[in-house]
Amino acid sequence: MTITTTSTKAPTTSWAAVLSLSLGIFAIVMSEFLPASLLPRIADDLEVSAGVAGQAVSVTAFAAAISALLIAVVLPRADRRRVKIGLTLLAVTSNLIVALAPNLYVLLAARLLLGVALGGFWAMATAMAAHLVPAHHLGRALTVINSGVAVATVAAVPLGAWLGDVWGWRAVFVLGAGVAVIALIVQAATLPSVTPTGASGLRALGSVLRSGVVLAGLLAILLVFSGHFSGFTYIRPAAESMSGIDAGGFAALLLVFGVANFLGTAVAGPLADRTPRVGVFLFPAVLGLGMLAMHLTGGSLVGLFLATVLWGFGFGGVPTTVLSWGARTEPTRLEQIGGVIVTVCNVAIAIGAIVGGVLVDEVAATMPLLVGGIAAIAGAALLTSLRQRG
Structure with a gap:
């Protein structure tokens, strides 16, 4: 298989950078799924029905779909290292706003930001992985990245339900922001600069x-x-x-x-x-x-x-x-x-x-x-x- 990367430099193997992408995916997907285990508490606190509060999941998926499709169009020449870090920072910001949201409208706006982070980050994962590892190891790199999805899928709902009972739902989103901060730090330390040079x-x-x-x-x-x-x-x-x-x-x-x-x-x-x-x-x-x-x-x-x-x-x-x-x-x-x-x-x-x-x-x-x-x-x-x- 021939893979064309988006950098003028020869690809260098960096599994630490691949792991940082997995950590970023874990943090963002965990944040995506948290409302599923916290809906009754969110609804009661914001004085809305559970069905209305559930739109916190819907708006995230909608924004993710649009972001994934257009992220490379909107940012055709931006350094992909900065884009990845920026999207993770967007997830941090979203979780903090959700934790402080005084009403449903602010919460939904914050969840739109998370959708942008989710779609953009995941859409660029394959291209970034192709730069970080040899072409014949791309599948393994995607496995490492997608393991973040698997762990988040298993952990987010039960973890959110348990911690929501102990700390309250707002504190759980602060925790989500903290996990995203850790991912942000690891990405800043490991991701190389990748400047797009091909078709965009x-x-x-x-x-x-x-x-x-x-x-x-x-x-x-x-x-x-x-x-x-x-x-x-x-x-x-x-x-x-x-x-x-x-x-x-x-x-x-x-x-x-x-x-x-x-x-x-x-x-x-x-x-x-x-x-x-x-x-x-x-x-x-x-x-x-x-x-x-x-x-x-x-x-x-x-x-x-x-x-x-x-x-x-x-x-x-x-x-x-x-x-x-x-x-x-x-x-x-x-x-x-x-x-x-x-x-x-x-x-x-x-x-x-x-x-x-x-x-x-x-x-x-x-x-x-x-x-x-x-x-x-x-x-x-x-x-x-x-x-x-x-």
Whole structure:
């Protein structure tokens, strides 16, 4: 695979800098998920309903989608080291404003800032990683970066719920700001200057979006992510309707999902480097099979947990493999392909939640598992069938 970096200097291996990107992703994604465990407290304090307070998550995803798509267009020549540090600083600022927010409007404005940080940081991760490690280690570097997502996914909700009871919800966001400050310090110490010299701006973005292979791949990624989130958003009502699992059992189920997710993330990098075509099919297909297995065997606790292992493992490897696919498909436009993939992922989250909600309300609590599983497997097949540049 040929990767064109965005710097005039020869790439030098710096795993410490890669780790700083992982820490930045962890801090930002943790902040993204914190409201999910704190919604009742936020709603009570700000005197709004839980549904209204939940828009703190929606506005973040919306801003992330726009930021991911346009960050390279708005800042075509800026030093990527400064951009990364600036986006992390934006996350710090967002969390502090949320912690001090006197009303919902200020809180939502602050969460928009976090969305800008999230989308921009993640969109540029592939291009930055390509500068920090040799091309044949890009998959491993993306695994390290995406491990920050996996850890945040597992830790943010239970950690936020526990600390919210102990400290109060505002203090939890101060903690989130503190984690982002640590990431900021590590980035300042390790990230090299990277000045874009290749294609940038709207013309480069347009070139990417005119590619039939890219558009088909984005459709496949949309199927995989929307399929996953159509089921995962409503996994609790599905599990309870099938097995009657109690709150403690459901917490254990999420823990199993999180551990399997982390294992999938760890395996994805080496596989993406050595046999990328296998990884592109394997992880989305296993994700879909896990959802279908839960639909078929979830009435048994053993079946429920085994299906969760498959599902979690499959989804854990998806971010690394789809970003690696993008890098191989558009090796000279890494920022642009990374941006459109992250944008599609955020759009897919919303689509999955909407479709899953309709299926839960109008058909059955388990129907999102069936529909989502089929969508994920279809996405895996489509993505694997596309020609990639060697």
